[in-house]
Amino acid sequence: MTPGPNMAWLAGLAATEGRRNGMAAVWGIATGLLANGVLAAIGLAALLQAAPQLWTGLRVAGAAMMLWLALDAWRSADRKTAEKRPRSTARRAFMAGTMINLLNPKAYIFFIVVAPQFLRGATLGFRSALTLSLISVAIATTIHAIIVIAGARAHGWLNDPTRIKPIRRIFAVIMVGVAISFIAADLA
Template sequence: MLLIELTPGPNMAWLAGLAATEGRRCGLAAVAGVALGLLANGVLAAVGLAALLQAAPQLWTILRFAGAAMMLWLAIEAWRGTGDGSRSSRKGSSLRRAFATGALINLLNPKAYIFFVVVAPQFLNGEALGIRNALILSLISVAIATSIHLLIVTAGSTAHDWLSDPGRTKIVRRVFAVIMLAVAASFLLADLG
């Protein structure tokens, strides 16, 4: 799981960019949403979604395209962001939005489902995934991912003050937009194997 989490993906790019441009509180709200989304993936896998995705390639394709569309939307949002400092009046709604987006990114993240289809069965000694195993693996996954995500948010938020200059913020948002476009492309190229 540690290797999977250290592989660049939607969470890393988005959390780093969000913390750098919106600040630590927004980044922490997003980390909580990501954790909820990852936990939901485990539960959904336990009730059969991972097996269904493996058995029905058309559903896998829909998930990949939905994930790519979500990352494309985030890339557009990052590109268009003004960095004008008017965020303070929308802080509560910004925190809720970061939380919800974090959860949604992970519900639409093919990489998260690949874990339950390809990787998790190797640790079960032939035992069915089931609710108990899925929850144990999900909690381990969430703990590892959240630790890494907290480091990313902390590192990203250190750049927040430097980014108080709107010109710098614009450049960084655009760099992260391009990274998110690359992640969207990786979703389209993902294969269940």
Template sequence: MIDPVVNWAGFALAVLLIEMTPGPNMAWLVTLTLAEGRRAGLGAIFGVALGLTANAALSVLAASLILAQGPALTKAVSVLAAAMMAWLAWEAWKGSGESSPAATPRQSTERHALAGFAINLLNPKSALFFITVMPQFIPDGQPGFGEGLTLAAISVSIATAIHLTLVLLAEQARGVLMAEARARIVRRVLALAMLGVGLWFLAKAFVA
């Protein structure tokens, strides 16, 4: 049974903010779909989802071991979480990340899936985000393995839903997606929201 004291909705919102911000996965899936079709995009989504799942599971295990060491580390993780959100906010604000269609390789569907898996399994930013941000939504800052896996499932589900929506709508939404001025506004609004979450994490670290 899901523990009501865990802030599931808050965690889902934080993940949603991150996933809605244009980044490498989003850019790759959109440009891949536009260049090679929906089937290529769906194959890539499958690989990305598997990679994110494996990355999140390993991160849950790491977080459980690290945070069990004591309250000092829990507070340090809150500070790292604030720094992580500030970093992601800065990246969103300046619009970093490769989004050029020319950067999209032409490969088979299976290779797209394998590439998506490998990139996301080995992505240190995803692991760091999960290890530092996940505990902020658990009252004692020390997630159990079951709670961590449930949060991981929420994170992967939200990411996959957004990726699937992007691929399915890539052709129809091409004008919107490629309008840099509009994309810049969206990135900066999300960046400010992420910065606000980061400030909350920082306050949490020093206000007992």
């Protein structure tokens, strides 16, 4: 339940593009998180822990994805009205949600750091990892859906042509902050 790239991105997406795209992104995030759990179950989390260069690559790729989304939000802020802005599609929101989570190091940290604390030395088997993934995805999806519903309520007000530019720019800066957080641990 700690804030991360999903929550910041979903709030901004739902507020600026509406509930439909926000919910499509929620399902994309759920797909990405479930894929993370399956990948962890087949050993990716252990591999990332054993190979720091792969971990760094994942963090950099995740940061690049967030920077791309930030740039897209920044550029779209210059368009004056909703009619002139190209509408993002639900498919694009779904794919972005999936990719953000496949490249999200925080999603893998759960299987590297948190899960082993509850295993008392035992290894996380495929079945346990899958069960844990399903529970985690169900909780995250519920929280994400609530964020989208709340963000979508502000959509009409925030989508006003006089407000859209500063709002999109603020969301772009937040996404840059998330990207920086992805790589900050590597610099420390």
